[in-house]
Amino acid sequence: MTESSLIAADRPATENAAESADAILEMRNLSRVFTRQPVLAETLLKLAGRAPDIPVLRAVRSVNLSVQRGEVLGLAGESGCGKSTLGRMMTGILPASEGTVSYEGADVATLRGAALKDFTLGVQMVFQDPYSSLNPRQRVAAILAEPLTVHRPDLSRAQINARVDAALEEVGLDVSYRDRFPHQFSGGQRQRIGIARALIVEPQFLVCDEPIAALDVSIQAQVINLFLELRRKRNLTYLFVSHDLSVVRHMADRVAIMYLGEIVELAPTAELFADPKHPYTRTLLEQIPSVRNRKRSFSTVKGELPSPLNPPSGCPFHPRCPAAMPQCSVDAPQLQQIAPGRTVSCHLYDKDKTLT
Amino acid sequence: MAAPNTRLDRDEIVAVRQPLTNTPQRRAMLGKLKRRPSVRNSLIALLVITLIGLCLPFFAQQDPYDLTSFSVMDNRMPPMSESFDGMVFWLGTDGQGRDMLSAILYGMRISLLVGLVSTALALIIGVSVGLVAAVLGGRIEALLMRLVDxxxxxxxxxxxxxxxxxxxxxxxKVILAIVMVQWANYARIMRSSALSERRKEYVEAAHNLGYSTGRVMFRHVMPNSLSAVLVLATVQIASAITLEATLSFLGVGVPVTEPSLGLLVANGFDYLMSGAYWISFYPGIALLILIFSLNLVGDRLRTALDPKRS
Known part of the structure; x- marks a missing residue:
């Protein structure tokens, strides 16, 4: 632990640059702020020279992350930490406020025409809520055929039908379901339809935004296995967003831990779960219940998740951190590499510090 | 499959919001519509009125638009009186000797026509404006909604x-005037329901699949936000008819040669004090039944479509 931390660098981009040769999607200093439109009175105040205070929510703050071709990148954190916002920026549903997303080396903000279509269809999304992610007035066959009729005018009706049937079979649904409406399915089946819709445009990269959080526990395992099977068959890349660490552990090759819009730790799955570095990751992992020692007492993470409208100074985690130092409330730590493939953003691992 | 309670509740809500093409929901809705006798009677009344309007010449014994078919000699005859050629005036005659029953039937047709056509036109304009405002947003939305205001x-x-x-x-011209004042109601309702629909994940998915804005707007957002507007429309038909009757009564509506119910009431108004009450009274009753039925059915439709009530 001690030797490796000496490689620390305060330039977060170095690691990404080294890996970018095979990166399918790369994010640099990516931020997203949400604010509301000024109402008329506030616009008038502004004209009068007294700018009003409109609250600004920083959902994602300067994230640097790259997704390697073929990997499953897990993204975990408490609810409200910006996981879904980050996922939506990766698919292009939400534009970035600052920073860039590059798809196969090209900044997606500059893409036009066929290149833009390649990106849009190449990065698809599976949504959290299977009850609102399907158009309630379209039959399953129409939901699955629409992307093809829009983007593949060269296909005949019969070819499209054949592909719709193949897509249904691929996600484990009976072909006879094609004329049903979404409400005639269970949550797990709806999620399968959502997956089939994303896959029918043959994407390379699938952003899964808590795809199993809304499902029954008994169904969760089936859908997870479907994801793993599809990955093997189609050589897909996943970003798997979840607040369930056991699912992330099962699925992911690498895991990024987010806290209040920032990535605080990034490591290969086995290493992260064996030896978490960031105090936040440690507290998160302590919360996983285990069957083996059921008499354990749980120490909750003290305090509440601070409001992203008014984040704490310095390190965002310092008010709740068990290892907080005076420096933490002043200085925001940068992501630094502490071992090959492992980065963490915490002052405990600053190179000139002796570690506890 | 012991699903948690929340899931069940959700399924129910989703089920009620479904399109009417599905038999269980349609059956339940029609059941709700029929359960109250007043609503059933209104439905029957509306059907009868529409039927009569469609095949008028079979029901009316006189064509009030044809000046040769009636005689001024028969003017202001009380109900149930007989004309010199043996025709019975069930509801009496007006100042020109027209059979009131025939005039009411023809007037109802005009009232219904004005109500339906103006509502349909206002609906189309209002839905388009509301949808464009909700989906495009920004300056266009501000401009359109201020116009609505x-x-x-x-x-x-x-x-x-x-x-x-x-x-x-x-x-x-009456239809045009009614459309001009009513489209804004639909635009406002359409915008608000489209705004809430637009935030749902299936619309995000549609954008993410690279569909054009127009396709997302008309294929995905519109069909799912129409139900509130359609319920409003059933009530608005009645208010369009009322508005037309009012305008005709005030003398700026339909021409005297094509009397609507409102104009018939206005025509009889002059004779009201001289005892010939029937010229105003019966068209007024007909107008009342028409509007009352439309309102009851519209109101019940709203209740039936609302998952929280009924």
């Missing part, structure tokens, strides 16, 4: 009066 800010009868005073009388 502007239209809604004036009393509709005043706007219609001024408009008709400028462009003259006629069934088509």
């Amino acid at each position: 502007f239209v809604l800010g004036f009393p509709s009868i005043l706007v219609a009066l001024v408009l008709l005073a400028m462009i003259g009388r006629g069934v088509d």
